[in-house]
Each structure stands twice: as structure tokens, then as C-alpha cells.
Amino acid sequence: MDLSGANLQLDSFEExxxxxxxxxxxxxHWLTQNRDEAEDLVQETYVKALxxxxxxxxxxxxRAWIYRxxxxxxxxxxxxxxxxxxxxxxxxxxxEGPEPTIDRDTPETFLLARSSHELxxxxxxxxxxxxxxxxxxxxxEEMSYQEIAETLAVPIGTVMSRLSRARQTLRNQLRPQxxxxxxxxxxxxxxxxx
Amino acid sequence: MVCxxxxxxxxxxxxxxxxxxxTRTFDVHVRNCPSCSAEALSRIQLKRAIQLAxxxxxxxxxxxxxxxxxxxxxxxxxxxxxxxxxxxxxxVLVAGTLTSTYLGNRSGRDHVFSEIxxxxxxxxxxxxxxxxxxxxxxxxxxxFQGKIPFAFNLPELQNSxxxxxxxxxxxxxxxxGAHLIYDVRKHHISVFVFQERSLxxxxxxxxxxxxxxxxxxxxxxxxxxxxxVIGDASGADIERLAKLFKAAS
Numbered sequence: 001m002d003l004s005g006a007n008l009q010l011d012s013f014e015e016x017x018x019x020x021x022x023x024x025x026x027x028x029h030w031l032t033q034n035r036d037e038a039e040d041l042v043q044e045t046y047v048k049a050l051x052x053x054x055x056x057x058x059x060x061x062x063r064a065w066i067y068r069x070x071x072x073x074x075x076x077x078x079x080x081x082x083x084x085x086x087x088x089x090x091x092x093x094x095x096e097g098p099e100p101t102i103d104r105d106t107p108e109t110f111l112l113a114r115s116s117h118e119l120x121x122x123x124x125x126x127x128x129x130x131x132x133x134x135x136x137x138x139x140x141e142e143m144s145y146q147e148i149a150e151t152l153a154v155p156i157g158t159v160m161s162r163l164s165r166a167r168q169t170l171r172n173q174l175r176p177q178x179x180x181x182x183x184x185x186x187x188x189x190x191x192x193x194x
Numbered sequence: 195m196v197c198x199x200x201x202x203x204x205x206x207x208x209x210x211x212x213x214x215x216x217t218r219t220f221d222v223h224v225r226n227c228p229s230c231s232a233e234a235l236s237r238i239q240l241k242r243a244i245q246l247a248x249x250x251x252x253x254x255x256x257x258x259x260x261x262x263x264x265x266x267x268x269x270x271x272x273x274x275x276x277x278x279x280x281x282x283x284x285x286v287l288v289a290g291t292l293t294s295t296y297l298g299n300r301s302g303r304d305h306v307f308s309e310i311x312x313x314x315x316x317x318x319x320x321x322x323x324x325x326x327x328x329x330x331x332x333x334x335x336x337x338f339q340g341k342i343p344f345a346f347n348l349p350e351l352q353n354s355x356x357x358x359x360x361x362x363x364x365x366x367x368x369x370x371g372a373h374l375i376y377d378v379r380k381h382h383i384s385v386f387v388f389q390e391r392s393l394x395x396x397x398x399x400x401x402x403x404x405x406x407x408x409x410x411x412x413x414x415x416x417x418x419x420x421x422x423v424i425g426d427a428s429g430a431d432i433e434r435l436a437k438l439f440k441a442a443s
Contacts, residue, residue, distance in 0.1 A: 013265060014265045014266055017265055018262065018265060020368075021253065021258065021261060021262075022252070024249045025251060025252075025253040026248070026250065026252075028253070029250070029251035029416045030248070030250070035251075038251065039253070040255075040259050042253070042261065043260070043261065043264075046261055046264060046265060049264065050263070050264075054265060057336070057351070093257060099228060116243070117246065117247045117250075117337070120243055120244065120247040121250055124244070124247065124248065127436050135248075136243065138209065138247035139241055139244040139245050139248055140249060142245075142247055142263070144210075144211070145209070145211050158244060160211075163209075167205060167240075170240075170244075172264075
């Protein structure tokens with residue numbers, strides 16, 4: 001490839017990759033749960049993506065492509081390997097039964113409306129990585145099911161069932177903490193933060 | 195029991211992933227079924243809360259710079275062209291040394307002011323201008339914890355005509371900062387707070403003329419932070435809010 005072609009490619013890469021930097025870092029930090037490891041992961045992702053950019057077809061989904069590189073890099077890291085050894089990442093979840101619905105009278109609504117970030121962040125942190133990543137891709141990155149399927153390299157049916165189980169697990173984790181928190185807060189009076 | 199089949203697909207519906215014709219049927223059902231609408235509301239709140247809680251980690255400015263440098267295309271010129279350009283640059287440098295600093299600062303400053311005005315307008319035009327909705331500074335201030343790489347103080351507004359509407363994260367020149375929105379006599383005023391060292395140099399402490407931006411704006415630096423107060427309220431209101439912030443910091 002001539003130099004002008006290489007520079008044109010770098011221009012395109014910079015244009016596509018730079019706006020995703022903050023989101024990639026946030027996602028990497030959630031996966032690694034460590035600032036230094038997140039920085040290493042993002043840096044390695046950019047290096048790999050830049051190196052493999054010639055294989056990326058312009059006009060296709062760059063976001064799903066670079067997130068897939070980040071995730072695969074994580075899974076082959078020491079921490080990622082540890083995770084895959086303890087949690088099956090590609091279990092067939094399509095035959096799971098329907099998720100149970102949540103009780104309407106739980107304190108979830110009350111507390112979540114007041115942005116109980118720490119509680120929620122702790123609960124997300126404690127999710128198994130395959131639930132944590134799919135939940136973040138859907139809710140934080142606002143990816144479509146198709147994009148998530150491309151990123152995780154799984155069928156859409158798996159995306160739907162895994163997402164459903166991730167949400168249910170999160171609700172189950174939150175419920176006792178929220179009830180405990182509500183028990184502490186409610187008698188002291190309603191603090192109308194909203 | 196009839197609703198169980200709807201509820202089983204409620205998340206898919208709220209994710210906007212059911213086919214269009216089914217979406218309409220869902221809309222009608224959720225609107226008319228108290229149980230499903232309550233469930234939908236609860237799940238929307240959970241989705242929103244996850245979104246807010248999930249945007250948790252911000253890269254350091256140093257790391258951002260490192261990555262930017264690694265992806266930025268390197269300028270490549272031929273040897274001959276390079277020398278010619280260098281010679282031309284030397285001439286321009288000698289001739290323009292005295293004016294370039296001034297012009298550079300002014301152009302950087304104008305760029306920042308114009309960006310601030312754009313951020314203010316774009317936010318107010320948004321359907322959800324704030325991510326943390328609260329009139330309580332003790333709710334809004336902690337919300338920024340872990341989202342921006344600095345802390346700042348919000349003024350006590352009791353006995354003043356200003357009220358806090360909420361806040362959100364914002365970016366200026368790829369630098370994270372805080373954006374607060376206040377109300378005074380039905381005018382909205384934005385207060386932006388950034389780390390001074392992340393912004394272009396030459397932003398002096400000034401009040402910007404309305405004819406230049408169509409808004410009144412005041413900016414100053416205090417304890418390493420750069421504040422911008424901007425809005426279509428009167429210059430006196432902007433100044434009063436700025437004074438409250440200066441006193442609180």
C-alpha cells in the first residue's frame with residue numbers, strides 16, 4: 001500500500017475510533033475492574049484494531065467490530081482466562097424458561113428513582129462477566145440485539161435469553177440490599193431528591 | 195395470568211426490539227393494563243438507573259493523550275518539500291511571532307466560548323437536558339463522583355432567586371466536566387466546570403459581550419477549575435450566580 005493510502009486509512013481509523021474511546025474505556029474498566037488493566041486492554045485493542053483495520057470493511061458496523069476485538073482481547077488476558085475457566089461463556093441459554101416477573105411492591109422503584117448508584121454499581125460489579133457485559137452493551141452502549149450478537153459472536157436468540165437472565169440476576173441481587181436500605185431510610189422520612 | 199405472556203416479552207418491547215406491527219399492539223396493551231404499565235415503568239426506571247450507574251469510569255487525560263497520539267496520522271512529506279516548508283515556516287515565524295500568541299489565544303478562546311454556547315443550546319433543546327434531576331445540591335454534587343476527575347462545590351441557593359434543576363456530564367475539547375442547569379425567572383442558565391489545565395490557555399476572567407454570543411457569559415478560574423456561566427438571562431443575573439459560585443468555591 002502506498003503512503004497516501006496508508007494515511008487515508010489512518011484518517012478513517014482515527015475518525016471512527018476516537019469517538020468510541022470513552023465508551024471503550026468504561027466497558028474495559030467494567031470487565032477488568034481495575035484502572036491499569038483497563039488502560040492496557042484499551043491500548044491493546046487500539047493497536048490490534050489499527051493493525052487489522054485493512055480487514056475491516058468500511059460501511060459495516062465499526063462499533064461492534066472494535067468491541068469484539070476488546071472483548072476477545074480481554075478473554076485471552078490472564079483475568080479473562082480465569083473468568084472463562086469459572087463461567088461458561090457460550091452455554092446454550094435458549095431453552096431457559098421464561099423469566100419470573102418482579103414484584104411491583106418491592107422498593108426498587110423508590111430507590112432506583114433516587115439514583116442509588118453505589119448499590120447498583122456494586123450489584124453490576126458482582127454479576128458474572130457474561131451477564132455484566134451484555135447488560136452494559138444493551139443499557140449503557142445502547143446497542144441493538146443485532147450489534148450485541150455481532151460483538152459477542154452469538155445468535156440473537158442467545159442475546160435475548162442471556163440478557164433476560166442478566167436482568168433477572170441483577171434484580172435478585174438488588175432486592176435484599178434495596179429492602180435493607182429502604183428499611184433504614186423510609187422511617188426517617190421521605191427525602192425527595194427528584 | 196393473561197398478562198404473563200406480555201410481561202415475558204416486556205423487556206424486548208422496551209429495548210425497541212419487537213417488530214413494528216407488534217409494537218403498536220404492545221403500546222395499546224401497556225396503556226390500558228395497569229399491571230403491565232406499572233411493570234413497564236419499573237423496568238424503564240431500572241434501565242435508566244443501569245445506564246446512569248454504568249457510565250462510571252472516565253479515562254485519565256494522560257491516557258487519552260497517549261491513545262490520541264497513537265491513532266493520529268503522522269504527517270508525511272517528501273524530503274525536498276519538507277525543506278521548502280521549513281524555510282517558509284521560518285519566515286512566517288519571524289514575521290508573526292509577536293502577533294501569533296495573541297491571535298492564537300484569541301482564536302482558542304473564541305472557539306471555547308462558541309463551544310460553550312453550543313453545549314448550552316444543545317442541552318436545553320434536548321428532551322432530557324439533565325441526567326440527575328434534583329433541586330438539592332447534596333444530591334447533584336455526589337452524582338458527579340467517579341464521573342469527572344475533580345470535585346467542586348455548589349452554592350447554597352436559599353434566599354436567592356436561583357433554583358437548581360439538575361446536572362449532567364459534558365465534554366469540551368474531549369475533556370470531561372460538569373454541566374449544571376439553573377432557573378431564574380423562567381430563564382435557564384448553564385454553569386460549566388472543567389479542569390483549567392485541560393483547556394486552551396488564554397481564557398482570561400471576563401464577561402463576554404452579548405452581541406458576540408447572543409448570550410451573556412462570565413468565566414473565571416478558581417482553585418484549578420475553570421467556570422463558565424452562560425444563559426439568556428440578564429447580565430446582572432449571570433453575575434449574581436457567578437458570585438454565588440465564587441463564594442462557594
